[in-house]
Amino acid sequence: MMLSDRDIFDAIEKREVRIEPFARENVGPCSVDLTLDSVFRVYGPGGPVDIHDDKNLDRDTKVVNTGEEPYMILPGQFILGQTRERISLSAKYAALLEGRSSIARLGVIVHSAGLVNPGTGVEKPGKLTLEIYCENLSPVLLYPGMRIVQVMFVRLSSEASVQYDSRQGSRYVGQGEPKIR
Numbered sequence: 001m002m003l004s005d006r007d008i009f010d011a012i013e014k015r016e017v018r019i020e021p022f023a024r025e026n027v028g029p030c031s032v033d034l035t036l037d038s039v040f041r042v043y044g045p046g047g048p049v050d051i052h053d054d055k056n057l058d059r060d061t062k063v064v065n066t067g068e069e070p071y072m073i074l075p076g077q078f079i080l081g082q083t084r085e086r087i088s089l090s091a092k093y094a095a096l097l098e099g100r101s102s103i104a105r106l107g108v109i110v111h112s113a114g115l116v117n118p119g120t121g122v123e124k125p126g127k128l129t130l131e132i133y134c135e136n137l138s139p140v141l142l143y144p145g146m147r148i149v150q151v152m153f154v155r156l157s158s159e160a161s162v163q164y165d166s167r168q169g170s171r172y173v174g175q176g177e178p179k180i181r
Contacts, residue, residue, distance in 0.1 A: 003093075003153040004030050011093065017153055018088035020125055031150040033100065034083040037127060038066045038144035041080040070141040073108065073134040081110075081130040084145065088121030091159040095120075096152045097128060103148060107136025110149055118160035 003011060005027050011017040019032060026033040046060030064071070073079060089095060094117060099110035111131045120126070130149060134140055142148075 001155050002030055003155060007155075008032060008153060011153065016090040016092055017095075018086075018121065018125055020086045020088075021084075026147065028150065031098075031152045033147040034085050034097075034128070034149050034151055036130075036142060036144055036146050036148040037082045037084045038068065038071075039082060040064045040066070040071055043078055066144060068144055070143045072139045072141055073132060074139050075134055075137050078131070078133045081132050081142070081148070082127040083130065083149065084127070086121065086125035086127055087116060087151070088125040089116060089118055089153075090122070091118045091161075092156055094118050094154045094156060096154065097130075097149050098152070099149055100147060106140050107134060108140050108142070109133045109135060116151070118156060119162070 008017070008027055008030075012019065012022065019034075026035075040063070041058070041061050042064050044060045044062065050056060071079070071081075087095070094115060097114055097116065103110055109132070111133075116128065128149075128151075132142070
């Protein structure tokens with residue numbers, strides 16, 4: 001069952017869902033808007049990407065921190081961004097991320113892995129990585145602090161027996177900057 005605004009406030013009050021920092025005004029009828037951070041992983045031209053070679057996946061990337069200045073995403077450019085907010089979910093909840101339509105209408109597609117697993121951020125609340133692509137024919141300015149995605153929370157039929165943070169092989173526990181793997 002997806003949480004309503006009332007259920008979201010209740011889960012936050014009980015600390016079953018944590019959003020840090022939390023802005024009440026970002027809560028909608030059944031979602032919470034999350035904002036864009038100032039740190040991006042920018043891809044440059046390079047050699048073929050070999051998904052079987054973890055050591056070289058970020059070879060042709062660089063991490064850029066714009067401070068409070070906007071990042072200009074170019075037509076056809078793909079970057080990784082992240083939310084300013086850090087998220088933590090108890091084993092009772094999963095979450096779904098969706099790009100906001102107001103951003104998509106600018107030709108900027110924001111995708112994320114889509115699913116935030118139960119038990120994510122229990123050990124250390126983490127920022128969520130966003131895959132951002134510009135389909136617009138013109139550059140678009142992305143401002144730190146702008147509402148960029150919305151997160152919806154789903155109550156599970158029973159608590160997950162293994163939480164994401166404690167599952168062997170979980171790659172993104174408490175990440176601080178957008179990682180490829």
